[in-house]
Amino acid sequence: MNIEVTTESLLVQLGYPVKDATVSQMERIVANMKNFDKFAKHIISLNDELKRFSAIVAMSNSNDYLKIKCDSKDEEEIAAFEDIVKHWSEKYKIELQKVDGKHTYYIIGQN
Numbered sequence: 001m002n003i004e005v006t007t008e009s010l011l012v013q014l015g016y017p018v019k020d021a022t023v024s025q026m027e028r029i030v031a032n033m034k035n036f037d038k039f040a041k042h043i044i045s046l047n048d049e050l051k052r053f054s055a056i057v058a059m060s061n062s063n064d065y066l067k068i069k070c071d072s073k074d075e076e077e078i079a080a081f082e083d084i085v086k087h088w089s090e091k092y093k094i095e096l097q098k099v100d101g102k103h104t105y106y107i108i109g110q111n
Helices: 007-013 020-032 036-053 075-091
Strands: 055-059 066-070 094-098 104-110
Touching: 007 020, 007 036, 020 036, 020 055, 036 055, 036 066, 036 075, 036 104, 066 075, 075 094
Parallel strands: none
Antiparallel strands: 055 066, 066 104, 094 104
C-alpha cells in the first residue's frame, strides 16, 4: 500500500486548519525539504509516537521547515524523545538541524 501525503492531509494530521495561509506555508516547507515525498508518510507516524512525550512535529514560524520539538520538563521524557528522534532520523536517513539550547530539530530533508 502506497500512501500519498498531500499538503492538506499533512496539515490535518499535524493539527493545523486547512486555510490559504497554512496551505501556502506548508507548500513552502515541502518545497524546501530534500526528497520530502520519500519520507512524508513517516512524519505522521513520528508525530503520533511523540505525543506521549509532550512533543510534536510542527511548522516552524521562523524557517521554511518542519520542526520536531519537545516541551516536556521531565528528564526521562526528554531522553526518550531524543532517542526516538535519533532512531527515526537514522532509519529514514533524515538530515536534522538541532536548535541550540532547545529540544528542537528542523527536518532538513532526506539524504
